[in-house]
Amino acid sequence: MRVPFIKMHGLGNDFVVLDARENALPALDTSRAAAIADRHEGIGCDQLILLEPSKSADFRMRIFNQDGSEVGACGNATRAVALLHGEEARIETAGGLLSASPSDGGASVDMGAPRFDWDAIPLAYPMDTLSMPVGWEMLEDPGAVNVGNPHVIFFVEDTDAVPLDRIGPDIENDPLFPERVNVNLATIESRSRIRLRVWERGAGLTRACGTGACATAVHAMRRKLVDSPVIVALPGGDLEIAWEPGGTIQMTGPATESFRGSFEWDDYA
Numbered sequence: 089m090r091v092p093f094i095k096m097h098g099l100g101n102d103f104v105v106l107d108a109r110e111n112a113l114p115a116l117d118t119s120r121a122a123a124i125a126d127r128h129e130g131i132g133c134d135q136l137i138l139l140e141p142s143k144s145a146d147f148r149m150r151i152f153n154q155d156g157s158e159v160g161a162c163g164n165a166t167r168a169v170a171l172l173h174g175e176e177a178r179i180e181t182a183g184g185l186l187s188a189s190p191s192d193g194g195a196s197v198d199m200g201a202p203r204f205d206w207d208a209i210p211l212a213y214p215m216d217t218l219s220m221p222v223g224w225e226m227l228e229d230p231g232a233v234n235v236g237n238p239h240v241i242f243f244v245e246d247t248d249a250v251p252l253d254r255i256g257p258d259i260e261n262d263p264l265f266p267e268r269v270n271v272n273l274a275t276i277e278s279r280s281r282i283r284l285r286v287w288e289r290g291a292g293l294t295r296a297c298g299t300g301a302c303a304t305a306v307h308a309m310r311r312k313l314v315d316s317p318v319i320v321a322l323p324g325g326d327l328e329i330a331w332e333p334g335g336t337i338q339m340t341g342p343a344t345e346s347f348r349g350s351f352e353w354d355d356y357a
């Protein structure tokens with residue numbers, strides 16, 4: 089069976105999108121998702137995105153990391169599928185119901201309300217998520233935010249001076265995070281600009297992480313280090329994030345379709 093796919097990206101965070109809204113696909117499991125996402129043997133991407141019909145929204149978006157794990161949210165992919173859909177959309181995800189409006193070359197997305205309770209992150213045991221009494225090597229005093237997926241955020245002098253490729257996996261897999269975690273390193277450049285690098289759970293270092301930008305901006309606003317809206321500058325480019333306490337997060341930024349192709353489903357068993 090040949091299956092069409094669309095290659096897209098948001099600021100260099102790249103996706104293989106399978107559109108099963110009209111024509112159903114066989115069940116997608118962890119090992120097939122990982123095989124398709126594999127950059128050496130497969131088509132290759134940071135996240136595999138599966139669009140399906142939804143009873144409660146315009147469509148459902150399922151998100152699989154490069155390691156095949158299915159997760160609740162992906163900010164950059166949400167902008168990409170909004171662009172693909174071409175008009176305002178309500179999108180069902182495992183992390184919640186989102187609404188997105190495509191714009192010229194990108195989209196704005198209401199990413200829902202952030203959660204801060206320790207068991208909503210989730211953490212293994214209770215602690216204050218605004219200032220966590222834990223650390224790894226030179227990284228200390230992080231905060232944690234769940235924006236449909238779990239994030240830990242460290243403020244550092246210089247994001248490039250930290251060996252995130254070495255420390256990221258240790259933090260991602262620390263028993264403090266029972267569902268693993270996305271690791272964000274942020275430098276506050278001004279009250280309107282944050283520099284950010286992200287080690288993504290299940291995908292490693294990526295050029296950009298939309299939910300990482302949302303979680304980091306919200307955490308910096310809770311610590312009163314920046315104002316809303318704020319620009320979050322990632323290696324792949326900039327996102328604008330707006331949030332007021334008690335409200336939902338608005339994320340605005342670009343998305344791009346790269347090419348379309350097809351593959352043999354059984355080649356990726």
Ligand SMILES: N[C@@H](CCC[C@H](N)C(=O)O)C(=O)O
Binds near residue numbers: 300
């Ligand atoms: N790249 C994404 C986040 C994808 C999911 C994440 N790795 C997780 O495991 O939660 C984004 O743009 O938000």
